[in-house]
Amino acid sequence: MDIMHNIVTEFILTGFPGLHPQxxxxxxxxxxxxxxxxxxxxAAVFYLFATNKSLHKPVYYIILNVSACDLLFSTTTLPKIISRYWFQSGRISFTACFVQMYLVHYLGAVNSFIFALMAFDRYYAVCHPLRYTNIVKKFTVHMLSVTAWIIAIASPLLMVIRAYPLPYCASNIINHCYCDHIGVTVLACTDRAPYSFPAFVGAMITLLGPLAFILFSYSSIFIEISKVTNLGNCGKSLSTCSTQLIIISLYYVPRCFVYFASQVGIKFSADLRIVIIMLYSLVPPMINPLIYCLRAKDIRECLMKQFYKEKSRFHQFTMNRPAH
Structure with a gap:
């Protein structure tokens, strides 16, 4: 098995298989x-948080965790696929591929747990407003955030530990933009069923477990809101949840669609499947900060304050610049 394993020393990422070289x-x-x-x-979200104490609230600490995940995931996946098309270099070493696989699944799991924490925050804010400040404290959010980053380690690590020793002795071409468990293990010269099913169960636990809690939380929130007779208060309650709900939907809806479509027999071409995966993997990290700035009142106000401050500095600079 060791001899077979060593035949493949690197993998080649195809990116989008049907894309014409031009x-x-x-x-x-x-x-x-x-x-x-x-x-x-x-980075702008981190800068605004660091320079504005008004943002040092539990809900924005949660948003910082989402931004950290988004930054790390994009940095883990995008540079390699950019080099694939920029320098025609899709090669990735055997070990680097498994490191990337681990990080991809790990950061996905962390994101899932952080979204559950986001739902927990909104649940107490809307359903138990009088207890919110006592339950959802900075220390509580810090501890739960750290817990999310720690417990997310196990499932992806076991996934990689089981996949790494498999014999890879034939094709080394991965039909994807980055190394993930399915894309790599289908290349193994062995029956992958004993390895793929536990990986699937682990992925479903990290995906559907937090999703079940999120659905429970937002169902409770909407039931609570439906009891409010004052339209102003109702609108305010919905507004406090809308930002998080949009972000969570962008993460879960396309993933669940792809998973369940495959289960009911809906087939996608390789190109279309990869495009869908890349869209739900890379678009949310790019537009989430825009959603924060447009929907979160505190962040929007800090952003406008920063804009006017920079505008004032520029105006002062131009006024003080000596004329030629």
């Missing part, structure tokens, strides 16, 4: 733009 430059430019926007937008 569009490689355009693809790399678009992906590079997505990465730059993602990094700058999420």
């Amino acid at each position: 569009y490689y430059g355009l693809a790399s430019a678009v992906l590079f733009l997505v990465y730059v926007v993602t990094v700058k937008a999420n």
Whole structure:
């Protein structure tokens, strides 16, 4: 088995299999733009948080965790696929592929748990407002956030530990934009069923477990809101949940669609499947900060304050610049 295992020393990421070479430059430019926007937008969220004490609230600490996940996921996946089209270099070493596989699944699990924490925050804010400040404290959010990052380690680690020793002795071409468990293990020269089913169960637990809690939380929230007779209060309650609900929906809806579509026999072409996966993997990290800034009142106010401050500095600079 060791001899067979060592035949494959690297993998080749195809990216989008049906993409014509004449569009490689355009693809790399678009992906590079997505990465730059993602990094700058999420870095701006961290900057606003660091420079505005008004944002040092439990709900924004949760948002910081989402931004951290988004930044790390994009940095884990995008540079390699950009180089695939920019430099025609889709090669990734055997070990690096499994490291990327681990990080992809790990960060996905962390995101899922953080979204459950986000739902927990909104549940107490709407359903138990008088107890909110006593339950949802900064310390509580910090502890739950750290717990999310820790418990997410186990399932992806076991997944990689079981997949790494498999014999990879034939094709080394991964029909994907990054290394994930399915894309890699289908290349193993052995029956992957004993390995794929536990991985599927682990993925469903990290995906559907938090999702079940999220559905419970928001169902309770909507039931509570339906009892409110004052339209103003009802609108305010809905507004406090809308930002989180949009972000959570962007993460879960397409993933669940792909999973359940495959279970009921709906088939996608390889290109379409990869496009859908890339859309739900890379678009939310890019647009989540925009959603925060447009929907979260505190962040919007801090952003406008920062904008006017920079505008004032620029105006002062131009006024004080000596005339030639």
